[in-house]
Amino acid sequence: MKLSTKGRYAVTAMLDLAIHDHEGPVTLADISQCQGISLSYLEQLFAKLRKEGLVEGVRGPGGGYRLGRPASQISIAEIINSVDENIDVTRCLGNKDCQGGEKCLTHQLWEDLSSRLYAFLDDLTLASFINRPEIREVSRRQDTIASRIATMFPPRPARVGANISASC
Amino acid sequence: MKLSTKGRYAVTAMLDLAIHDHEGPVTLADISQCQGISLSYLEQLFAKLRKEGLVEGVRGPGGGYRLGRPASQISIAEIINSVDENIDVTRCLGNKDCQGGEKCLTHQLWEDLSSRLYAFLDDLTLASFINRPEIREVSRRQDTIASRIATMFPPRPARVGANISASC
DNA sequence: TAATTCCCGACTGAATTACTCAGTATATTA
């Protein structure tokens, strides 16, 4: 289990998808702009998420990415693991034999902590974050702001009603 | 909150200190040899741990490092934070203003996850790891092996009884 | 004094991060 900015990017992007799930696919260009991450970098991250089945891509105009499963069945741990190349090597490289054939104490202790952490993050699903009332509130407010801006500066809609998902 | 190999090194080293706490200071040379980490690198990590008051150094022969506080009052979160330079910046750099003066949804959600994770790791203390019976068992066995080896190849003792702490 | 340990700072190769560019493939819409 590893946790870095890369993992944070993946998690926040997935949360974005989860929030706008009902509005159809979200484009990486939107996420890139809203969260200030480079588009190509996002593409690399999403390639990994796609390999794990956490998202599915929809090509062509009006396309984007959708969650690969219901938000209630995607855990934070899965997201982080899929982008962070969870090579959690200890000194024995997984052989558990550095103490005269036995697993050493340090190995045991770290494995223990690591699995507790994983269990914790595996229990947190995307749904458990976005379904709380205060989140719904902020989400609604931002959509309102976004649609007001959209009214003042109407963009050419790729598909009717699809551009509201551009809120951050 | 960030979690990398560096953090793991710090945590396992601190666990080492906690286990051998009753036997006097543990030298970095011991930890370096047992856990396969470079001595100078350990020195850098311990400089940070010392700044946070998590350990205290004892100079001179027979010296080493001791826990700065009882193991029951040192959390895993503290250890990781002290070495990992927890600069958990979001896009707004902590200003919470990227959504027209308001904190954006992504910021809110990540802050939320981050604090939950911190709370979890802050609840885990060194003592909660080493005081479990199965750990005490492995610890005892390793000390036995170590003292048997010490009998076969007696090292020059820096201080009477102090070298048993060389077990991994 | 000599040995052992912590302590300090500068430097360095390797790995990873985050990004850029240049394309290809597929679906939509006009």
Next chain:
DNA sequence: TAATATACTGAGTAATTCAGTCGGGAATTA
């Protein structure tokens, strides 16, 4: 059918961090 918007792929790259080396110093013990 043509134009366009999107996902996809892979090679390359500057910046950063990781992990380690080196060369000293300072305090303590014997």
